[in-house]
Amino acid sequence: MTLVETPTTSTVPLGGPSLPQERRLVTSIPGPKSQALHARKAQAVSAGVGVTLPVYVVAAGGGVLVDADDNSLIDLGSGIAVTGVGNSAPRVVEAVAAQLGQFTHTCFTVAPYDSYIEVAEALNRLTPGDHEKRTALFNSGAEAVENAIKIARHFTRKQAVVAFDHAYHGRTNLTMGMTAKNQPYKNGFGPFAPEVYRAPMSYPLRDGGLDGVVAARRAILQIEKQIGAENIAAVIIEPIQGEGGFIVPAPGYLATLVEWCRANNVVFIADEIQTGFARTGHMFASEHEGIVPDLICTAKGIAGGLPLSAVTGRADIMDSPHAGGLGGTYGGNPLACAAALATIETYEADHLVERAAAIGRLMGDHLGALAAADPRIAEVRGRGAMMAIELVDAATNEPDAALTGRVIAAAHAAGVILLGCGTYGNVIRFLPPLSIPDELLIEGLQVIGDVLARES
Structure with missing residues (x-):
């Protein structure tokens, strides 16, 4: 296992406990404590309640979630667009x-x-x-x-x-x-x-x-x-x-x-x-x-x-x-x-409407650059802090759900929380909390670019 040394650390700009705004991998994902909790979940919770990423959270704020193994993951899901103001926002x-x-x-x-x-x-x-x-x-x-x-x-x-x-x-x-x-x-x-x-x-x-x-x-x-x-x-x-x-x-x-x-x-x-x-x-x-x-x-x-x-x-x-x-x-x-x-x-x-628009421009620029270099990204779409990429087979333009699943799984392993969507299972959605620092968001997007390059 290769542990990640995170080059960027900042304070939480809006909301949340005072957590370092960094991607930090102490263990593999999920770590042993999360794995133990997930085993308990299997014995106590209906199997119909699925889990996208079995890391068990103990703290969250700004643009990160911290799990039971002290891993700090970049949050690009916001609990499915819920924590727009950030987790545990002070007000x-x-x-x-x-x-x-x-x-x-x-x-x-x-x-x-x-x-x-x-x-x-x-x-x-x-x-x-x-x-x-x-x-x-x-x-x-x-x-x-x-x-x-x-x-x-x-x-x-x-x-x-x-x-x-x-x-x-x-x-x-x-x-x-x-x-x-x-x-x-x-x-x-x-x-x-x-x-x-x-x-x-x-x-x-x-x-x-x-x-x-x-x-x-x-x-x-x-x-x-x-x-x-x-x-x-x-x-x-x-x-x-x-x-x-x-x-x-x-x-x-x-x-x-x-x-x-x-x-x-x-x-x-x-x-x-x-x-x-x-x-x-x-x-x-x-x-x-x-x-x-x-x-x-x-x-x-x-x-x-x-x-x-x-x-x-x-x-x-x-x-x-x-x-x-x-x-x-x-x-x-x-x-x-x-x-x-x-x-x-x-x-x-805190002018979060304007903040969402700024996040949209930042994500649009980075995802657009990825799409220009990778024909498997059929489209970058969305508005503000609600963006997505649709992945296809470059030869046929047919939806590529398998590639999408691999990219999401690899991003999770690298400490970035992503969510998929789409009728055909071939869309990756980006829903960062509006409290995320720019440098952390950019790092998360760079991880996605690295994962796509490895999946070529």
Whole structure:
């Protein structure tokens, strides 16, 4: 085993415990303590709960995770876009600790509290559009999507829902039905909820660079002929697809869908669970296309790592359900609300929208240089701190999932946390925390370049 001597060390610029910002390998990955913990996991935890990289974390902050063997790994995953403000960000820690000393739970629908209202007010202010809005809080992204569909159906008195190729919306029964990828999300778990239909997505790399407006009209024609606008309650789409491969639709695609929805009494739902909260260089990815969703689903980056999600949207739609129709025991838990308020303050006070845009430029330059020299990188795509590369067989241009798996495994062994995605399993996504120092991010990208060179 070759241990890595890290040339760069810096302090944490935003958030997290005072951890050296370095890649440090003391043992192989995973080390003996993590291996022992993983053996315990196999005996105690359902085998259905998979683990991408079995290193067991004891500390995290800035752009690193430290495991039980004292290895320090560069974090290019952010817990799947959750820790945008960094792990244990100071404002979040302080706010949650203060709330913990006051009370931990009452159930907002039994005995409410003001922090739930403050989070709703913040989301009403931050989400696209200057119309009157309302918000409801939940626990997970899938739960937000489920409730958005409930609200749209109640408002329109229609039932059908349109999702898109390559979509990912969650693991509950309804959201599995809207998710496109079979393995591992859907296989063997059906039957799924009815009245869910699928339309073609704009995927510029794989649809010949089809114009966004033309691609949207193609989808709309299929929707009208196979379902009928008079039956459709909602169209739901990720402005940039996440698990589907960080697919950025061609310009005009989303706007054309919104226009059609407006004309046909169909609720347009933006699933911004992965794209929201500064991740793409705007507070929300919908802003890149100038669209204003009727409803927007958020989670992940909303509360600095605590479980919270929301549906925010037009007041007339959100006020449609009867009292008691929305809610849940833990939805808008006071600890999560305290964390969300501190997280939102951090995004704004520390200018993390601008930071995400700067990270995007840095990653775009480095990944673009790799792509220019390596024909196996078919495309570099994404926005802000949400970037990806799609890997293919250079001779056939077919998706190369095997190469992708080898690159991710080698990066893990070298101390860089990477996540794969894509319907074809051939996309590597980059989701660094916005608190990562530039030099650490550059080092992580250089590791990826070295791994690709060795895999030639």
